[in-house]
Amino acid sequence: MNISEARNLLKSKSISPVELVEECEKNWKNQEHDLNAVITPMFERAKEIAKKTVFDESKPLSCIPYAVKDNICIKGEKLTCGSRILGEYRSLFESTATWRLANAGAIAVCKTNMDEFAMGSSGEYSAFGPTHNPLDKELVPGGSSSGSSAAVAAGYSIFSLGSDTGGSVRQPAAFCGLSAIRPTYGTVSRYGLVAFTSSIDQIGPMAKNSFDSLTVLKAMRGLDEKDSTSVAWSPVELPEKPVIGIPKELLELDIDPEIMAMLQECKKRLEGIGARFIEVSIPNLKHSVATYQLITPSECSANLSRFDGVRYGLQVEDPELGNQYKKTRSDGFGAEVKRRILIGTYALSEGFYDAYYLQACKMRAKIAAELYSALSKVDVILTPTAPTTAFEIGSIQDPLKMHACDLLTIPQGLAGIPAVTFPFGKDSKGRPIGMQLSGPAFSDDSLAMLAGKIEEAR
Amino acid sequence: MSVEKKDLKRIFELSKLDHTKSDGLEKDIERLVESFSQIRNIDLKDCEPMVLPKWCILRYRKDEPLDGVKKSDALSQAPKTDGTFYIVPKIISGEP
Numbered sequence: 001m002n003i004s005e006a007r008n009l010l011k012s013k014s015i016s017p018v019e020l021v022e023e024c025e026k027n028w029k030n031q032e033h034d035l036n037a038v039i040t041p042m043f044e045r046a047k048e049i050a051k052k053t054v055f056d057e058s059k060p061l062s063c064i065p066y067a068v069k070d071n072i073c074i075k076g077e078k079l080t081c082g083s084r085i086l087g088e089y090r091s092l093f094e095s096t097a098t099w100r101l102a103n104a105g106a107i108a109v110c111k112t113n114m115d116e117f118a119m120g121s122s123g124e125y126s127a128f129g130p131t132h133n134p135l136d137k138e139l140v141p142g143g144s145s146s147g148s149s150a151a152v153a154a155g156y157s158i159f160s161l162g163s164d165t166g167g168s169v170r171q172p173a174a175f176c177g178l179s180a181i182r183p184t185y186g187t188v189s190r191y192g193l194v195a196f197t198s199s200i201d202q203i204g205p206m207a208k209n210s211f212d213s214l215t216v217l218k219a220m221r222g223l224d225e226k227d228s229t230s231v232a233w234s235p236v237e238l239p240e241k242p243v244i245g246i247p248k249e250l251l252e253l254d255i256d257p258e259i260m261a262m263l264q265e266c267k268k269r270l271e272g273i274g275a276r277f278i279e280v281s282i283p284n285l286k287h288s289v290a291t292y293q294l295i296t297p298s299e300c301s302a303n304l305s306r307f308d309g310v311r312y313g314l315q316v317e318d319p320e321l322g323n324q325y326k327k328t329r330s331d332g333f334g335a336e337v338k339r340r341i342l343i344g345t346y347a348l349s350e351g352f353y354d355a356y357y358l359q360a361c362k363m364r365a366k367i368a369a370e371l372y373s374a375l376s377k378v379d380v381i382l383t384p385t386a387p388t389t390a391f392e393i394g395s396i397q398d399p400l401k402m403h404a405c406d407l408l409t410i411p412q413g414l415a416g417i418p419a420v421t422f423p424f425g426k427d428s429k430g431r432p433i434g435m436q437l438s439g440p441a442f443s444d445d446s447l448a449m450l451a452g453k454i455e456e457a458r
Numbered sequence: 459m460s461v462e463k464k465d466l467k468r469i470f471e472l473s474k475l476d477h478t479k480s481d482g483l484e485k486d487i488e489r490l491v492e493s494f495s496q497i498r499n500i501d502l503k504d505c506e507p508m509v510l511p512k513w514c515i516l517r518y519r520k521d522e523p524l525d526g527v528k529k530s531d532a533l534s535q536a537p538k539t540d541g542t543f544y545i546v547p548k549i550i551s552g553e554p
Binding site: 087089090092093185186199225226228229231287290291293294301305308309310311312313314315318319320321322324325326327329330333335338339341342343345346349355356358359360361362363364365366368399400414415416417441 | 461465468469470472473474475476479481483486487489490491493494496497498500502505506507508509510511513514516517518519520524527531532535536537538544546547548549
């Protein structure tokens with residue numbers, strides 16, 4: 001069920017707000033044993049809210065159940081970030097995104113599983129165990145917003161929120177056959193989103209189609225005093241028949257040939273609705289992963305220093321404070337988080353800062369400039385969302401190989417520009433393929449409308 | 459380029475992570491640092507580093523209190539508290 005179908009049922013009173021939540025709860029009860037998509041169910045709370053709520057047509061998300069990635073704060077609810085280190089912590093804050101969605105009528109039904117602190121691309125790096133893909137339980141649902149994609153695909157909710165740094169809403173959406181938007185940096189407040197990489201993180205919607213994702217995005221974005229990097233929405237409209245570029249460097253990258261073939265199909269579909277194609281170049285695309293793997297650990301090593309076991313969360317006692325910090329953090333964090341904290345600390349430390357962190361910030365500028373330049377020649381850039389479709393759980397053990405999963409979703413995050421993923425066909429094993437449209441800053445709505453048009457033309 | 463042992467030990471110390479429980483992380487760190495050589499050796503002298511997209515200008519809000527966190531609520535989350543302060547192991551020893 002998508003948002004407009006749910007609204008029609010609610011409007012005609014074919015279903016009550018409580019029944020809609022119960023429908024989601026039923027799907028959760030029936031499938032959660034196999035999927036492990038939820039860390040904290042909130043269905044009882046949601047039913048209480050739904051009981052007191054009457055469908056209000058003027059609110060775009062009135063009575064619509066949604067799932068929330070567990071690094072986004074809902075006041076009074078447990079918050080884990082997929083980690084042991086937060087222990088039994090209950091959030092003292094309400095994120096601006098969930099606060100705005102509540103004002104738009106949406107009802108949160110669960111907090112979802114995720115790669116610990118949003119570091120991962122498969123949903124396997126959670127302290128609460130891996131999430132499974134509802135389309136095939138042997139496969140990963142993608143990550144890091146693994147539970148949020150699985151929740152929508154399995155019908156636990158009608159849409160969900162994830163957070164996207166290197167592709168964490170787009171890649172799992174692609175793996176589960178969903179649509180998702182990474183918004184222009186700054187347009188959705190990060191207040192109440194637990195920081196991973198503050199200069200890149202954005203909360204993004206995941207849904208059954210791009211029109212739904214856009215409805216959610218519109219309800220939650222806007223200037224927020226509580227986030228100093230927040231910016232006012234100032235739309236850039238793209239032409240109805242856009243000029244689209246495909247980066248020639250895609251041919252140099254390790255992308256599944258079936259996905260590259262589907263890219264050509266997608267190009268034809270876009271030409272069918274009036275788009276014109278030219279070649280663009282992003283020469284440093286191949287350095288995106290290394291750049292990202294220096295910048296994000298550097299920022300996260302600072303952001304995660306707050307987890308010390310003194311003020312909240314897990315504490316492993318020791319008579320000496322320094323040892324207590326170490327024991328707490330060593331027991332509380334998983335391997336991938338430790339890897340990134342260590343790399344970030346290394347890149348920022350005396351003697352290495354210029355060679356690593358500063359160099360990565362310069363390369364970030366170069367990649368961003370190449371994207372902005374390409375987008376001055378074309379309206380939109382088309383690429384696949386991920387180099388592979390969903391893979392088997394446990395099949396990628398090498399952290400460097402896991403990092404490469406984000407090859408096509410990292411550049412937009414580095415540059416801060418919006419990108420939309422939408423399902424486009426399947427591979428020979430029947431696994432969904434996602435295609436991605438990226439555009440200039442503030443073109444989010446046009447991109448989502450264009451993706452929606454392609455979805456409708458199916 | 460491999461990472462020297464003393465540097466590895468130092469980053470564990472700075473990260474407040476237990477070096478004795480490194481569980482193969484040292485090897486991963488070496489491989490990751492090795493993978494960064496691809497950008498380390500590119501001449502970017504004339505390039506200005508980017509830390510935020512250009513349309514984001516960090517601004518200050520008005521210096522007025524917002525609905526903050528109550529002290530009792532904050533302390534209620536602490537592993538150890540006496541109701542007024544967080545309690546940590548003794549960090550100053552000896553006579554004043």
